[in-house]
Amino acid sequence: MTKNGKEHQQPKQQQPSPPSKSLSSRPTTITLPPRSFTETFFSSGAPGSLGFSPGPMTLLSSFFSDSDDCKSFSQLLAGAIASPNFKPPDDKSSAGDFSSSSSLSIVPPPPMFSMPLGLSPVSLPDSPGFGLFSPQGFGMTHQQALAQVTAQAAQANSIMHVQPEYSTPAMSSTFTSTPGAHQQQQMVRSVADSRVKIQELSDFSRSDQRSESSSLAVDKPANDGYNWRKYGQKHVKGSEYPRSYYKCTHPNCPVKKKVERSLDGQVTEIIYKGQHNHQPPQSNKRGKDTGGLDGNSNSHGNSELDSRFQSGNVSKERDRKNQESSQATTEHASGMSDSEEAGDTEAGGEVDEDEPDPKRRSTEVRVTEPASSHRTMQCRHKLMVLEELLTVQG
DNA sequence: AGCCTTTGACCAGCG
DNA sequence: TCGCTGGTCAAAGGC
Numbered sequence: 001m002t003k004n005g006k007e008h009q010q011p012k013q014q015q016p017s018p019p020s021k022s023l024s025s026r027p028t029t030i031t032l033p034p035r036s037f038t039e040t041f042f043s044s045g046a047p048g049s050l051g052f053s054p055g056p057m058t059l060l061s062s063f064f065s066d067s068d069d070c071k072s073f074s075q076l077l078a079g080a081i082a083s084p085n086f087k088p089p090d091d092k093s094s095a096g097d098f099s100s101s102s103s104l105s106i107v108p109p110p111p112m113f114s115m116p117l118g119l120s121p122v123s124l125p126d127s128p129g130f131g132l133f134s135p136q137g138f139g140m141t142h143q144q145a146l147a148q149v150t151a152q153a154a155q156a157n158s159i160m161h162v163q164p165e166y167s168t169p170a171m172s173s174t175f176t177s178t179p180g181a182h183q184q185q186q187m188v189r190s191v192a193d194s195r196v197k198i199q200e201l202s203d204f205s206r207s208d209q210r211s212e213s214s215s216l217a218v219d220k221p222a223n224d225g226y227n228w229r230k231y232g233q234k235h236v237k238g239s240e241y242p243r244s245y246y247k248c249t250h251p252n253c254p255v256k257k258k259v260e261r262s263l264d265g266q267v268t269e270i271i272y273k274g275q276h277n278h279q280p281p282q283s284n285k286r287g288k289d290t291g292g293l294d295g296n297s298n299s300h301g302n303s304e305l306d307s308r309f310q311s312g313n314v315s316k317e318r319d320r321k322n323q324e325s326s327q328a329t330t331e332h333a334s335g336m337s338d339s340e341e342a343g344d345t346e347a348g349g350e351v352d353e354d355e356p357d358p359k360r361r362s363t364e365v366r367v368t369e370p371a372s373s374h375r376t377m378q379c380r381h382k383l384m385v386l387e388e389l390l391t392v393q394g
Numbered sequence: 395a396g397c398c399t400t401t402g403a404c405c406a407g408c409g
Numbered sequence: 410t411c412g413c414t415g416g417t418c419a420a421a422g423g424c
Contacts, residue, residue, distance in 0.1 A: 230399055232417060245416070249397085258416090 225280030226250065228257065236260075241268055250278045 228246035
């Protein structure tokens with residue numbers, strides 16, 4: 001077959017941090033708590049977002065559109081915390097700073113921050129998910145950041161299609177009961193021009209971490225509702241862990257993803273490439289496939305999302321080690337218009353801006369995120385996170 | 395029986 | 410132009 005595709009990434013960063021691919025554009029950095037937070041975010045699935053493969057927008061959307069149940073969280077957070085320290089960051093510096101403080105930091109790319117159609121500044125705040133970052137006080141910071149990121153991503157891609165995804169029901173189940181659960185992934189989404197980096201701070205998630213036991217490192221990538229077949233594995237130089245390559249098993253579906261897993265099986269990074277041209281299979285069938293991590297994802301219709309999400313997504317999850325260590329995991333996501341299909345939707349305008357290299361694959365989005373769980377869990381996590389934040393904040 | 399994983403080798407892009 | 414690295418292929422084996 002055609003052997004194509006090759007990206008030359010040379011992460012020469014010596015830090016434990018993931019091989020961040022340096023993309024041409026400036027990345028937005030978001031620091032997320034290792035697990036709980038991310039889980040919460042992502043897990044909170046919007047009604048439509050369940051069961052899909054991770055898409056940049058999806059993540060955000062899911063996060064924002066979170067369940068009503070948790071709405072209070074934001075309020076809680078807002079009320080509880082009242083120390084806004086948000087700084088418009090520099091990618092790097094901010095990351096470091098925040099990490100040190102062990103708080104969630106999000107660094108949006110200054111340049112493009114505009115609200116996408118779907119996301120209006122107003123609406124964002126409303127959404128429960130958004131609530132995590134409550135507008136007031138500390139939360140606000142996050143909120144803003146997140147909002148910006150989201151917006152940016154959205155904007156950048158207003159076209160970017162949202163991909164259905166990550167939060168799969170399975171995950172939730174997994175999360176609690178299966179070892180594999182620990183594979184929560186943090187998703188960092190970046191969209192075409194906007195690159196979003198999400199970094200996790202180690203402090204956070206301890207509580208969550210415990211839940212995982214890592215043993216299961218199932219090969220399967222995170223469950224996103226789609227079926228994947230592994231077609232290769234390689235140890236990438238920049239990364240500590242081997243990278244696995246998966247293809248969507250659906251006929252004619254060009255989507256591929258690269259997954260890096262830590263020794264314990266945790267997903268450290270997931271990079272989606274391309275967009276699904278089909279809806280996620282109904283889970284029942286193949287628990288196996290998705291199985292490892294998810295087993296079932298729900299694929300509740302998200303055709304919309306799906307269609308929207310076209311370019312690639314990248315999701316990256318940093319394993320706890322990194323998280324612990326620190327800080328800085330920078331991930332970029334660059335969604336680009338690469339895929340043919342995606343191209344259209346993506347819209348031409350934005351894409352061009354940052355295309356890294358025409359040569360390189362254009363559609364990749366990285367997402368780092370812990371996958372997982374359901375609302376209940378989400379709410380719990382949120383609460384936990386809140387507590388953590390409070391604690392940290394002092 | 396079918397599908398998936400594993401693994402070594404090959405190919406292609408970039409420095 | 411060469412070497413390095415990443416990505417993909419394809420055969421073999423396992424579930």
